Amino acid sequence: MKTYNLAALLVGVPLLMAFSIPLFGFISKQLAKWITVLTLGFEFFFGLYIFLWHIYPFNVIMGNWLPPFGENLYIGPFATVLIILISFVGLMISIYNLWSANHGDVVHFALLFLMFVGGSIGLVSTGDIFNIFIFMEITGISSFALAAYGPERRALGGAFKYLVVSSIGSTLYLFGVLLIYTQLGTLNIAEIAARISQTTSGLLTFAGILLVAGLAVEAELFPFNGWVPDTYTGAVNPVSATLSGIGSVGGVYVLFRILMTVFGKDGNFVSTYGNIDLMALVAILGSATVVIGELSALVQKNVKKMLAYSSMAQMGLVAIGFSIGSKMGSYAGVFQLVNHSIAKAMMFLILGIIVSFGIGEHIEDMKGLWYKSPFLTVTFTIGSLSLLGLPLFGGFWSKFALVDASIQRGGWYDFVIAIVLFASVVEAFYYLRIVGYMFTSKPTSTDKIKVSISPAVPIVAFSILIIAIGVFPQIVGGISWNAAHELTDKMGGYVLNVIPTIVGH
Amino acid sequence: MSEWTEIVDYFRGRSMWMLHYCTGCGAIELPPTMTSRWDMERFGITPMATPRQADILLITGYLAIKTLKRVVYTYEQMQAPKWVLGFGSCTINGGIYWDSYNVIERLDKYIPVDIYIAGCMPRPEAILDAFVKLKEMVQKGEAKGYEKYVKNYEWYKANQDKVLKRTSPVLKEIEKVTKIG
Amino acid sequence: MNSLLALLIVPVIGSAAAAILQRYRLVERLITFLTFSVTFLFLFGIKVGDLFTWHLDFLGKNLEMGLQITPLSIFMLYMTIAFGIVLTFYNISEKSKMKGFLLLLTLAASNWIFMSADLISFFFAWELMGWSSILMIFGGRREAESRQGALYYAMMSIGGSYSMLIGIFLLSNLTGTFSIQSNVSYLMSILSVHPWQVLGIVSLFFVAFMVKSGIFPFHTWVPYTYGEAPDGFVPYLSSVMSKYGVYGFLIFLPLTLGTHVPTVLGLAWPNYVLLWFGSITAVVGSVLAFMQDDVKKLFAYSSFSNLGFILAAIALFTPIGLTAGLFHAFNHLLFNGAIFITVIALISKVGTTRMSEMGGIWQKMPLTFLTFFVGIAAAAGIPPFAGFGSKWMIFQAMISHGLIFATVLLFFASIASFLYLMRAFHAVFLGQLSHRYDNVKEVSAIGKITEVFLLGALIFFGILPGFVLDPINSIVSAFGLKPLPTSGYEYINGFFSSINMVSIFIVVIVAFIFGFVLFAIVAKHKKVPQEDNYTAGQIPQDWNLTPEMYQFSYDFYEPMNKELAPFLKVKIDGFFKGFGESVEYIGGAVKEIFTGNVQIYTYLAVGGLVIFIIAGWVVW
Amino acid sequence: MVIVEFLIKLAQGFGIGALALATGLLFGGIGRKIMARIQRRYGPPFTQNYIDLFKLFSKGSVSHGWAFDLGLVAGFAPMLAALMFLPIGPFTLLPSDSSLIMIVYLMMMAYLGMAMGVLASGNPNSAIGMSRALMLMTGYEVPFAAVIFSVYLFSKTGYLTQIVAQQAGGFMNWNIVKMPLGFLAIEIALQGMLGEKPFDQAIAPAEIASGPMVELGGKYLGFGMIQHSVGLFLETGIVVDLFLGGAPNFWIFIAKQFVLYFIVILVDAILPRLRIHESTSFFWKLPLFLGILQAVIVIIQGGVLNV
Amino acid sequence: MADILDEIKSMDLKASWLGDWEFEVFTPKDRLVSTLSYLKAKGFKAFMGLSCVDWIEEGNFELVYILQSYDLALETIVKTKIPRQRPVIESMGPLWKLCEVYEREMHEFFGIEFTGNPNLKPFFLENWLDIPPLRKDFDTLAFSEELFEFKEDETHGIESPKRIE
The missing domain is CATH 1.20.5 (Single alpha-helices involved in coiled-coils or other helix-helix interfaces)
Incomplete structure (x- = not known):
């Protein structure tokens, strides 16, 4: 029991340190940055400890208050994977920030960054739908501020759009939660999941629609993801790396936690209670997002905008994966989520280095990067090839699993996968176009780019991880298979692990 | 070795390929000699398209200075046993253009001619007669124009340059000449 | 350590080493050459029937992946790696911007394709080969066009491999396993029940293979990509990488459809359609080839036209058809390699790829000229050289089935190939030598050694085809067909007649000796410079005639272009x-x-x- | 022992070569005589070609480098080599290898060699001539191939010796009777192969100064003449073996060859020269249609083997 | 048709019929251009030829322009005289472009200067260094004997072919 309660530290420590940073800030700005690195290091190793010693799944009751009032944290295989992912990406970006975040108010940046990462970890591990709303607000606020950070005016525009649309989303989510609370009298996910079948289906569909609409904003699905391109391109590069690396992870997790565990109706392919099968709805939205994301990325001439649209499209891909409903589908979803955040975060950081050396973001400026700095070109190529799903890189296995799952599902999912493959051919075109520009011409000014240590460390770590996953998919394969089991097998995976501990307490 | 050259000359005489340089008005006499009425192919003589393949170079009329340059170039492109037939009085003494400022008078001065055929455009019988005569000369080994060219190359070249590469006006005392009237 | 695995690991290690030492170009090219040779040494360690399997827990179940050696894979491995050695040996002196580590990655992928026992590793290797060759093509001579060419190739090959991906999963869902053997036998079993489903899945695979070998509807990327790829890589791209498509076809062709599907002229209708795809590719390739002005583009069309020949032969899937196809695959690798290596040697010395700017280079590069001459003679199918046997067997295979239209079409393609070979030969090597190339020198010593080796190989395999036909016979019997009778190394046994290649060679040599003796005893000749030409009496210096003006090679077959113009509108x-x-x-x-x-x-x-x-x- | 047997074969081969050359030149001479007679003039003695050849070999000549010489020699050597596999009347030097397609491709090697030599001279006339010759080749080779394949199908063998053997015994047994359309197609193709009047755009004397032969002087023109006459003997020999049932002895073989050549000369004397793309498209229309029709007939008669 | 002649006479130019479809006009040097353009306007659009006659006794060159009109079916010959010493006249190129070629020939053979003619380069004769050959004061016989004569003493010992009966 002792270690169980320690898990609460996972959520508590980052928030605590976040609010204590202004104190350290007085001593020295450098210390504030190092504090973020240390806390995220602690988070990462704690998550690693949970994973390696296989002590998940366990439930943490906060302050021995029983639901429906007390909250609980449920650290299952899905939560473990995401915690490790978020903390690892956060750690890497914070190391990157040691070098990059030196203009503007460093202390506030460190505070917001730590708050954002802490909020995401909390979002991922909480077992209570109202608590999810709270953590969504925490990450939301910090991400608005982060998006507005930086000298450029377009950052403000992006942040404002993100603020407006996500506030709509969270209000819709709140209505949904109220509806469910009035019906089922409880806020705990496990209890709701157990009692979901008792209420009338009409109300369920209405609550489900509200929740899906609310969460779709965060999970960047089609009608709700208008804000994505402007926010990502507006924000400073490390911030867009955080948003695409961590923000989208939290969004997708919550959407499918609600859909599959709360509303999920078991069957060989999970579908939701109520009149509409929300899973099929999300599948349609997902494929729309993929197509629109890829096609609009195709005509972009600005590399950062291209990456923004591509991350939106990849999120659509992940949504399709989960919405297939089979264990293979969610396995593909989790695996794709992991690969995407690693690769996309790395590419944003590389772009950050390139921009910091005065080279523009336009595709023409990428000319001859191979001669200026082979290191950046090779890593960018590794990242893009992994996103395209080409062998020797992580993305290959997740795309492989995705196609396998959707063909296994059969029916109109074959049509979905055909669209996805067409879209990924388009994606291959614009990524390889960037790589093509980098490889080809010998630039006029052959000034070599010397990349200093602190930005290089995260990029090297990311690329090594991508290749490692590519060559040994078992690293992520095993745990994401258990995570998939937790999602698809609602009762066995989630509910029965949580209810006894509450009752027993 | 003389029997061998004799045999070779016999064959050379029997098969002569003709490249006719149709300048002036002589060319019109050749079609009748080739076609059914006189048929020179009986003697193994057929017209050929290029100097490389030809044995006889037939100059059929007056030679202006411009055409002389081309005739000399074509002659030098032909190969060892080659013969030249001057055709008509224009090649012998300039013919009706004897006093023209532009037409050469005697072909022999510039390239060695084996046989001249007199006549202000000789008729086909005369041409055939010349061909038969040439055949006998070749078979007796007398038609050695091409060796004459090689032996006296400088002399021929001097004559050609005198006409083709003039450096100073030909008529020296202009005022003496233009005194007429 | 199992030599099967070594065939994959050694190139990857070599590639890593080449990548690290990428700055020192000579060292990188040496490493590439050494890696190829070491891989070739490991090749001797393997024999038919070797198997190496390992397990991968992925997709939630314990997937069994493996490498296995069939006679076909040994044949392909020997062929491709040997050619790789020759090419990389030549590339030591070549200064093209070819990246060694990408070539070694492609080698690793190609070995893996030929040895993979299951669909996942086949697809893994196929994609790896795909992207490493795409990145390789980016470094071409003209950067904007090489990017267009590479992207065109990338789109087609990625589209093709995704259709294969769908095919793999449709198939593996039916059978549950990924191993090729069981899947193909499963397809055979359900063939009689619902053939259309089988044809659907197989056609998804065939799209990928047709893209890679540039067969008719998917051939359009070939000229752009070969024309723009870096010079050192084009021979590998055209000779070796087009064979993956052939290997792919041969995985699924054993589905003997004859019994279950309506037949045309004694041939199952899908095979008949495939045969027509092959013949149309052959004709389209040859006809478009002789209108090109860029020498690399010309031989790009020629290489996929020969692929059309190979596909037409193996689509018959009769003993003589399969032997002819494989034999032509080997010969195509040989003469296409010889031609392309001489072409890139030429381009590195001359500097341009446009044929209308070249001419008369035989005076400056005699050895390259001779190799090119023997190369195009073999490509045209002239007897003593390598190409004759296979082209002749293809015609016999086709005609023995009574497919008169396709055979005449193929014969027209082989004559048209004679046209474009002669055009390239004239436009580049013969004719007037322009003064721009007065100081062009012969290739370096390394280049000479390679060219002499290629000459020897073309003649050796021309005279003693047995060395190639024996392994092919073992392949044919492995596919369950009765191989052609073999009698000695110098014999080619076709269906209609068999020929003793050595006797032909002797007769031709004796005739040549007689010719040279006659040449010597008759009247002497005089050497003449190229200016001293028949110009209808006009003195060249007078109208300042330059060799470029006097060389006729632009739009060499203009009347034929006008003649075939209506067909080319499509x-x-x-x-x-x-x-x-x-x-x-x-x-x-x-x-x-x-x-x-x-x-x-x-x-x-x-x-x-x-x-x-x-x-x-x-x-x- | 083998060397002695080899020397005998060598002598016989040399004999056949000389014989073919002699008959080829004789046919040339007689052809010129017939042409003259048609034009109502006497024409040269029929031994004229011998005299011309001898004169050419005694004449000095001009060479454009070793590729020019190698090319010209490589022009007529494969023709002589192809002769060794042709059944001339009862006798074939190397019967075991007398495969038809191999002879066709050896002739193509002669074209390749001649083309290399002629193009090495660097004269645009020869280049234009060679491009016309190659375009013409695409013209007549296609119907020729259609006929060859129908003969293959009909006689189920590739050996010329066996094809001749199958036609033994009387006129009715000849292939010309069994495959009349095939004979017609190959006769027209023969007109193209020999480069006679309607299809002699390649050596048009007026337009392109005798095309490929523009730079050929004494002995080189002699080699060209040898190639043409041996090719004449070879091509007519093939058609005799394929359709006119070979010959019991050599003289009848020569007679049959002359009949074919006579037809060619008659057509040559009358028809004017076509333009190059007209002749290629002509070959792809009527003769090809006849050849394919013949092949289809043979297939319908059960020629298919689908082995 | 007769009225054309009266109009020309009214412009006090000498003009007379040479036949029922041809008439000649004499103009002084300075009125040549106006006459020719007037005639061109009247319909004589076709320029047939330009030649020159060397009146060495008068010391004049006479330039003869021949024009034709297809619709009137008439031909006119315009003559003018220019001094022999420095024969200069403006070029008729602007009226008829092809006239420049004839002028180039006149320049080569008579040495007449045509101002405004772009290329008066040597035309027919090969590297000609003497005075223009068609002038009366040029002695062709002397020229021919000097250049082409085959004098007996120069035979360099090479005997030319003997007469054969």
Whole structure:
């Protein structure tokens, strides 16, 4: 029991340190940055400890208050994977920030960054739908501020759009939660999941629609993801790396936690209670997002905008994966989520280095990067090839699993996968176009780019991880298979692990 | 070795390929000699398209200075046993253009001619007669124009340059000449 | 350590080493050459029937992946790695911007393709070969065009491999396993029940293979990519990488459809359609080839036209058809390699790829000229050299089935190939030598050794085809067909007649000796410079005639172009380019959604919500 | 022992070569005589070609480098080599290898060699001539191939010796009777192969100064003449073996060859020269249609083996 | 048709019929251009030829322009005289472009200067260094004997072919 309660530290420590940073800030700005690195290091190793010693799944009751009032944290295989992912990406970006975040108010940046990462970890591990709303607000606020950070005016525009649309989303989510609370009298996910079948289906569909609409904003699905391109391109590069690396992870997790565990109706392919099968709805939205994301990325001439649209499209891909409903589908979803955040975060950081050396973001400026700095070109190529799903890189296995799952599902999912493959051919075109520009011409000014240590460390770590996953998919394969089991097998995976501990307490 | 050259000359005489340089008005006499009425192919003589393949170079009329340059170039492109037939009085003494400022008078001065055929455009019988005569000369080994060219190359070249590469006006005392009237 | 695995690991290690030492170009090229040779040494360690399997827990179940050696894979491995050695040996002196580590990655992938026992590793190797060759093509001579060429190739090959991906999963869902053996036998079993499903799956695979070998509808990328790829890589691209498609076809061709599917002229109709694809490719390739002015593009068309020959032969899947196809695959690798290596040697010395700017280079590069001459003689199928046997067997295979139209079409393609070979030979090597190339020197010593080796190989395999036909016979019997009778190394046994190649060689040599003796004893000749030419009496210096003006090689077959013009209106690559532009256009339209002002986004979000509610209402 | 047997074969081969050359030149001479007679003039003695050849070999000549010489020699050597596999009347030097397609491709090697030599001279006339010759080749080789394949199908063998053997015994047994359309197609193709009047755009003396032969002087023109006459003997020999049932002895073989050549000369004397693309498209129309029709007939008669 | 002649006479130019479809006009040097353009306007659009006659006794060159009109079916011959010492006249190129070629020939053979003619380069004769050959004061016989004569003493010992009966 002792270690169980320690898990609460996972959520508590980052928030605590976040609010204590202004104190350290007085001593020295450098210390504030190092504090973020240390806390995220602690988070990462704690998550690693949970994973390696296989002590998940366990439930943490906060302050021995029983639901429906007390909250609980449920650290299952899905939560473990995401915690490790978020903390690892956060750690890497914070190391990157040691070098990059030196203009503007460093202390506030460190505070917001730590708050954002802490909020995401909390979002991922909480077992209570109202608590999810709270953590969504925490990450939301910090991400608005982060998006507005930086000298450029377009950052403000992006942040404002993100603020407006996500506030709509969270209000819709709140209505949904109220509806469910009035019906089922409880806020705990496990209890709701157990009692979901008792209420009338009409109300369920209405609550489900509200929740899906609310969460779709965060999970960047089609009608709700208008804000994505402007926010990502507006924000400073490390911030867009955080948003695409961590923000989208939290969004997708919550959407499918609600859909599959709360509303999920078991069957060989999970579908939701109520009149509409929300899973099929999300599948349609997902494929729309993929197509629109890829096609609009195709005509972009600005590399950062291209990456923004591509991350939106990849999120659509992940949504399709989960919405297939089979264990293979969610396995593909989790695996794709992991690969995407690693690769996309790395590419944003590389772009950050390139921009910091005065080279523009336009595709023409990428000319001859191979001669200026082979290191950046090779890593960018590794990242893009992994996103395209080409062998020797992580993305290959997740795309492989995705196609396998959707063909296994059969029916109109074959049509979905055909669209996805067409879209990924388009994606291959614009990524390889960037790589093509980098490889080809010998630039006029052959000034070599010397990349200093602190930005290089995260990029090297990311690329090594991508290749490692590519060559040994078992690293992520095993745990994401258990995570998939937790999602698809609602009762066995989630509910029965949580209810006894509450009752027993 | 003389029997061998004799045999070779016999064959050379029997098969002569003709490249006719149709300048002036002589060319019109050749079609009748080739076609059914006189048929020179009986003697193994057929017209050929290029100097490389030809044995006889037939100059059929007056030679202006411009055409002389081309005739000399074509002659030098032909190969060892080659013969030249001057055709008509224009090649012998300039013919009706004897006093023209532009037409050469005697072909022999510039390239060695084996046989001249007199006549202000000789008729086909005369041409055939010349061909038969040439055949006998070749078979007796007398038609050695091409060796004459090689032996006296400088002399021929001097004559050609005198006409083709003039450096100073030909008529020296202009005022003496233009005194007429 | 199992030599099967070594065939994969050694190239990867070599590639890593080459990547690290990428700055020192000579060292990198040496490493590439050494890696190829070491891989070749490991090749001796393997024999038919070797198996190496390992397990991968992925997709939740314990997947069994493996490498296995069949006679076909040994044949392909020996062929491709040996050619790789020759090419990389030549490349030591070549200064083209070819990246050694990418070539070694392609080698690793190609070994893996030929040895993979299951569909996952086959697809893994196929994609690895795909992207390493795409990145390789980026470094071409003209950077804008080489990028276009590489992207065109990338789109086609990625599209092809995705169709294969769908095919793999449709198949593996039916059978549950990924191993090729069991899947093919499963397809055979359900063939009689519902053939259309089998044909559907197989055609998905065949799309990928047709793209890779440049067969008819998917051949349009070949000239752009070969024309623009870096010079050192083009021989590998054209000779070796087109054989993956052939290997792929041979995985699924053993599905003997004869009994279950209506037959045309004694041939199952899918094989008949495939045969027609092959013959059309052969004709399209040859006809378009002799209109090109870029020498690399010309031989790009020639290489996929020969692939059309190979496909037409193996599509018959009769003993003589399969032997002819494989034999032509080997010969194509040989003479195409010889031609391309001499072409890139030429381009490195002359500097341009446009044939109308070249001419008369035989005076400056005699050895390259001789190798090129023997290369095109073999490509045209002239007896003593390598190409004759296979072309002749292909015609016999086709005609023994009574496919008169396809055979005449193929014969027209082989004559048209004679046309473009002669055009390239004249435009590049013969004719007037322009003064620009006065100081062009012969290739370096390494180049000479390679060319002499290629000459020897072309003649050796021309005279003693047995060395190639024996392994092919073992392959044919492995496929369950009765191989052709063999009698000695110098015999080619066709269906209609068998020929003793050595006797032909002797007769030709004796005739040549007689010719040279006659040449010597008759009257002497005089050497003449190229200016001293028949110019109808006009003195060249007078109208300042330059060799470029006096060389006739531009638009060499202009009357034939006019003759075939009506047939050439159908532009296949027009279709693909149009498709690309329309996708770009839709992309532009779709981008308008993200206009940038926040009201639009809120309307979108609320609109999405309203639609859901209405949908819920209606369904409710 | 083998060397002795080899020397005998060598002597016989040399004999056949000389014989073919002699008959080829004789046919040339007689052809010129017939042409003259048609034009109502006497024409040269029929031994004229011998005299011309001898004169050419005694004449000095001009060479454009070793590729020019190698090319010209490589022009007529494969023709002589192809002769060794042709059944001339009862006798074939190397019967075991007398495969038809191999002879066709050896002739193509002669074209390749001649083309290399002629193009090495660097004269644009020869380049234009060679491009016309190659375009013409695409013209007549296609119907020729259609006929060859129908003969293959009909006689189920590739050996010329066996094809001749199958036609033994009387006129009715000849292939010309069994495959009349095939004979017609190959006769027209023969007109193209020999480069006679309607299809001699390649060596048009007026337009392109005798095309490929523009730079050929004494002995080189002699080699060209040897190639033409041996090719004449070879091509007519093939057609005799394929359709006119070979010959019991050599003289009848020569007679049959002359009949074919006579037809060619008659057509040559009358028809004017076509333009190059007209002749290629002509070959792809009527003769090809006849050849394919013949092949289809043979297939319908059960020629298919689908082994 | 007769009225054309009266109009020309009214412009006090000498003009007379040479036949029922041809008439000649004499103009002084300075009125040549106006006459020719007047005739061109009247319909004589076709320029047939330009030649020159060397009146060495008068010391004049006479330039003869021949024009034709297809619709009137008439031909006119315009003559003018220019001094022999420095024969200069403006070029008729602007009226008829092809006239420049004839002028080039006149320049080569008579040495007449045509101002405004772009290329008066040597035309027919090969590297000609003497005075223009068609002038009366040029002695062709002397030229021919000097250049082409085959004098017996120069035979360099090479005997030319003997007469054969």
